[in-house]
Amino acid sequence: MFIPPRETVRELHGEEVVRRRVEELAAQISADYAGRELLVVGILKGSWVFVADLVRRLTVPVIIDFMTVSSYGTSTRTSGVVKIVTDLKCPLERRDVLLVEDILDSGLTMRYLLDNLERRGPASLKVCVLMDKPARRKVQIRPDYVGFEVPDKFVVGYGADFAERFRNLPFIGYIEEDDRGGENGTNQG
Numbered sequence: 370m371f372i373p374p375r376e377t378v379r380e381l382h383g384e385e386v387v388r389r390r391v392e393e394l395a396a397q398i399s400a401d402y403a404g405r406e407l408l409v410v411g412i413l414k415g416s417w418v419f420v421a422d423l424v425r426r427l428t429v430p431v432i433i434d435f436m437t438v439s440s441y442g443t444s445t446r447t448s449g450v451v452k453i454v455t456d457l458k459c460p461l462e463r464r465d466v467l468l469v470e471d472i473l474d475s476g477l478t479m480r481y482l483l484d485n486l487e488r489r490g491p492a493s494l495k496v497c498v499l500m501d502k503p504a505r506r507k508v509q510i511r512p513d514y515v516g517f518e519v520p521d522k523f524v525v526g527y528g529a530d531f532a533e534r535f536r537n538l539p540f541i542g543y544i545e546e547d548d549r550g551g552e553n554g555t556n557q558g
């Protein structure tokens with residue numbers, strides 16, 4: 370049964386703006402890692418569109434791996450309890466690792482992941498996020514690369530979802546506020 374989404378999405382950053390920003394990030398990352406091989410760790414599901422576009426613009430050698438995590442809470446708020454649903458295939462030991470996420474919000478998911486990955490002995494570990502929402506940070510985390518700083522709104526598109534919808538939007542948008550609130554359940558990536 371198909372139930373059409375009731376939410377309205379407003380555009381925040383258009384497709385062309387996103388494309389140019391991803392190009393800039395890739396150029397910066399390529400310059401910073403010149404002469405090295407990068408291991409990109411994408412966090413699923415939210416990062417897949419961003420990872421796909423970003424890695425195709427990198428000029429350094431790159432290996433790509435993914436990790437699926439889910440955080441328990443409502444569909445729009447994280448609890449900080451993170452579960453690794455599918456772990457990485459690649460060992461991180463002595464590798465230059467770049468963790469790629471769709472959005473840094475409270476920072477709880479990222480804090481958990483950084484602690485977890487750091488214990489695997491990478492040569493270096495940096496963070497690249499498509500979007501940073503600093504207004505809602507609960508733990509101090511400074512991402513090394515940020516695509517866009519976004520306002521305190523629920524953003525969707527370019528991989529980011531609202532209850533699994535809108536990941537395929539080619540632009541970054543936000544959900545128009547209304548009074549319905551979120552339903553309880555598992556929020557996967």
Ligand code: IMP
Nearest residue numbers: 415447473474475476477478523524558
């Ligand atoms: P955090 O732990 O609060 O930093 O957020 C963890 C995850 O929640 C992010 O990686 C996203 O998958 C999701 N998330 C947080 N804010 C948003 C949003 O505005 N739109 C879509 N997903 C979000």
Ligand code: MG
Nearest residue numbers: 415471472558
């Ligand atoms: Mg995510």
